Amino acid sequence: MVFRKRQLVVSIAFALSGISAASAQEALSAPARRAQTHLQNFSSYVQASDGDQFIARGTIVDADGSEHVRFDRTYKGLRVIGGDVVVHSNARGQAMRFSHTMTTRHQLDTHPTLDDTAAIASAESAFRGQRDAASRAEQVIYARGARPALAYEVITTGTAPDGTPSVMHTFIDAHGGHVLDKWDEIETAATAGTGKSLFDGAVPLTTDSQTTGGYALRDPSRGNHYTTNMKNRTSGGTTFTDADNVWGSGTTADTATAAVDATYGQNMTWDYYKNVHGRNGIANDGRGAYSRVHYSRNYVNAFWSDSCFCMTYGDGDGTSYYPLVSLDVAGHEMTHGVTSRTANLTYSGESGGLNEATSDIFGTLVEFYAGNASDPGDYLIGEKIFVSNKGVANPTKALRYMFKPSLDGSSPDCYTSTIGSLDVHYSSGVANHVFYLMAEGAVVPTGFNLTPSQLVCNGDTALTALGRDVAGKIWYRALTVYMTSNTNYKGARTATLNAAADLYGTSSAQYAAVGRAWSAVSVN
Structure with missing residues (x-):
C-alpha cells in the first residue's frame, strides 16, 4: 500500500x-x-x-x-x-x-458536565455484586463506539453474586451520565519431581529445593512460576511444599493433587508458547505467572486476573463438577494473560468474544501439544471437569464445542450483527467455529451425530483443512501483530488474512482457506 x-x-x-x-x-x-x-x-x-x-x-x-x-x-x-x-x-x-479501529477524528471539549462523584454513583448503581472498597474514577475518551465521547472510567472492586472476584470497569458518559460500556477485568472460563494428577495421570514436575529441606512447587526453569494453596479462602495463600518431591495422590482427598494439575497446565502452556511461537512466558519477559488452587468453597469456575498476573481455580461442587484444573482450562486462563500483553482485546462486545475464543483456541492447542494419553486433544472445552464424563472414552458433555458452538444451547454458529450483545462466552462461538474449520475443515468429530453441512453456514463443506499448527500460527500472528483492543469479527477476518499473507503469501492455499473458513461462518 x-x-x-x-x-x-x-x-x-x-x-x-x-x-x-x-x-x-x-x-x-x-x-x-x-x-x-x-x-x-x-x-x-x-x-x-x-x-x-x-x-x-x-x-x-x-x-x-x-x-x-x-x-x-x-x-x-x-x-x-x-x-x-x-x-x-x-x-x-x-x-x-x-x-486500528477508530473511524472518525475527535476534537472534544474535555470539560465534563458530570463530576466524578456522580459518575461513581451511576457506575455503582449498575454493579451487580458486593463492593469491598470505594470506587475510583478517571476521565477518559471512550472511542469504542461510533463516535468518541468524553467519559469516566469507574473501577469498582468486590465480589460477583457467584463468588468470583470482580474488578468492574464501567464507562459513564461525562455529559449524560449513562453507561456507555462495561466489562470485568476478571476473565473467567464460564467458566524433576513427580506429580499424581487428577486428570492427566503421573506427570513430571520441575521443582525448587529449599535450603531448609524439602521442595517447593516452584519451577526455576520456567520463570519461577509457582502454585499456592488458598485453603478455601479468597485471599492469602501459601506456596505448596513437600518433603519427598512426590506430589498429590491422583484424588481430591490430597490437596496437592489439584496443584499438580494446575502446575502441569502452567508447564505445558509455557512450553507451547515458547516452543511453537517463540514466546518466553506469558508477558514474553521470561517471568512466570502463578496459580492459586482451592479458591473459596464449592466454587465452580476459574479465572485469570491481570492485577495479580495469576490463574485461580475453584474446587467445583464435588457432585457435578471436579476442580476446574483441567489442561485446556489452564491454557485458556493463561492465554488471557497473553492477550492482555498483546492485542489487549477489550472484554466486551465482539472484541470480548474474540478474547474468549482466543483463550479457547490456544487452550485447545496446549491440550494437543501436551500429547497426554490421559487427556487427548479435542475441540471440547472443559470436558474433564464434568463428573459424568469420568471413564467415558469420547465424552460429549462440555462447556463449549468449537466445531458446533450451538451445542451448548446459547452460542451462535454463524455471525449476525447482534452478536456483540451476547455474553462474551457465547459471542466467542463464531471465532471458535472458524478456527475449527481452518484447522480441520467440515469434519464431524467422533461421537457426534452431525453431518458436514451442519458444520458450516453457507453449504461449503469442501473447505481446505490447514491443520492445527498452521491455523495456530496464523491466529497467533493475527493476535500479536494485527488485532487491536477494539477489533471486531470483520477486523479479525482481515487480521487473519494479513497474517496468512505474511506467513504463506496472498496466492497461497492457506490464504484462500482462511477466507473460505470465515465465509463459512458468515463473516464476509
Missing part, C-alpha cells in the same frame, strides 16, 4: 521524566522511532487529532526485517479507550499499513 503524506501536527509522548523530548526520542528503539515518524506523516490514516499522543507499548521485528510497533493513544492527556494503533513497516522502514 502506498501512502500519501497528509501532514498533521501530532504530539509524541514519552513516559520518561526529567529528560528532553529529543533525548526521549533517542531512548526509543529504532523501529519505534521510525513508527513515530510514520504516525506524524500519515496521521490521517489513524484518525489522529491535534492533542493526540502515541506511546510505544511493544515491538515485533520479523525475520525479514519487517517491523510492527504497537502504540497506546491519549488525547489532551486522557487515555483513549479503543484508540490503540499498530504501525507496520517493511524491512526498509517504509510504512505499509496501520491497524
Whole structure:
C-alpha cells in the first residue's frame, strides 16, 4: 500500500521524566522511532487529532526485517479507550499499513458536565455484586463506539453474586451520565519431581529445593512460576511444599493433587508458547505467572486476573463438577494473560468474544501439544471437569464445542450483527467455529451425530483443512501483530488474512482457506 503524506501536527509522548523530548526520542528503539515518524506523516490514516499522543507499548521485528510497533493513544492527556494503533513497516522502514479501529477524528471539549462523584454513583448503581472498597474514577475518551465521547472510567472492586472476584470497569458518559460500556477485568472460563494428577495421570514436575529441606512447587526453569494453596479462602495463600518431591495422590482427598494439575497446565502452556511461537512466558519477559488452587468453597469456575498476573481455580461442587484444573482450562486462563500483553482485546462486545475464543483456541492447542494419553486433544472445552464424563472414552458433555458452538444451547454458529450483545462466552462461538474449520475443515468429530453441512453456514463443506499448527500460527500472528483492543469479527477476518499473507503469501492455499473458513461462518 502506498501512502500519501497528509501532514498533521501530532504530539509524541514519552513516559520518561526529567529528560528532553529529543533525548526521549533517542531512548526509543529504532523501529519505534521510525513508527513515530510514520504516525506524524500519515496521521490521517489513524484518525489522529491535534492533542493526540502515541506511546510505544511493544515491538515485533520479523525475520525479514519487517517491523510492527504497537502504540497506546491519549488525547489532551486522557487515555483513549479503543484508540490503540499498530504501525507496520517493511524491512526498509517504509510504512505499509496501520491497524486500528477508530473511524472518525475527535476534537472534544474535555470539560465534563458530570463530576466524578456522580459518575461513581451511576457506575455503582449498575454493579451487580458486593463492593469491598470505594470506587475510583478517571476521565477518559471512550472511542469504542461510533463516535468518541468524553467519559469516566469507574473501577469498582468486590465480589460477583457467584463468588468470583470482580474488578468492574464501567464507562459513564461525562455529559449524560449513562453507561456507555462495561466489562470485568476478571476473565473467567464460564467458566524433576513427580506429580499424581487428577486428570492427566503421573506427570513430571520441575521443582525448587529449599535450603531448609524439602521442595517447593516452584519451577526455576520456567520463570519461577509457582502454585499456592488458598485453603478455601479468597485471599492469602501459601506456596505448596513437600518433603519427598512426590506430589498429590491422583484424588481430591490430597490437596496437592489439584496443584499438580494446575502446575502441569502452567508447564505445558509455557512450553507451547515458547516452543511453537517463540514466546518466553506469558508477558514474553521470561517471568512466570502463578496459580492459586482451592479458591473459596464449592466454587465452580476459574479465572485469570491481570492485577495479580495469576490463574485461580475453584474446587467445583464435588457432585457435578471436579476442580476446574483441567489442561485446556489452564491454557485458556493463561492465554488471557497473553492477550492482555498483546492485542489487549477489550472484554466486551465482539472484541470480548474474540478474547474468549482466543483463550479457547490456544487452550485447545496446549491440550494437543501436551500429547497426554490421559487427556487427548479435542475441540471440547472443559470436558474433564464434568463428573459424568469420568471413564467415558469420547465424552460429549462440555462447556463449549468449537466445531458446533450451538451445542451448548446459547452460542451462535454463524455471525449476525447482534452478536456483540451476547455474553462474551457465547459471542466467542463464531471465532471458535472458524478456527475449527481452518484447522480441520467440515469434519464431524467422533461421537457426534452431525453431518458436514451442519458444520458450516453457507453449504461449503469442501473447505481446505490447514491443520492445527498452521491455523495456530496464523491466529497467533493475527493476535500479536494485527488485532487491536477494539477489533471486531470483520477486523479479525482481515487480521487473519494479513497474517496468512505474511506467513504463506496472498496466492497461497492457506490464504484462500482462511477466507473460505470465515465465509463459512458468515463473516464476509
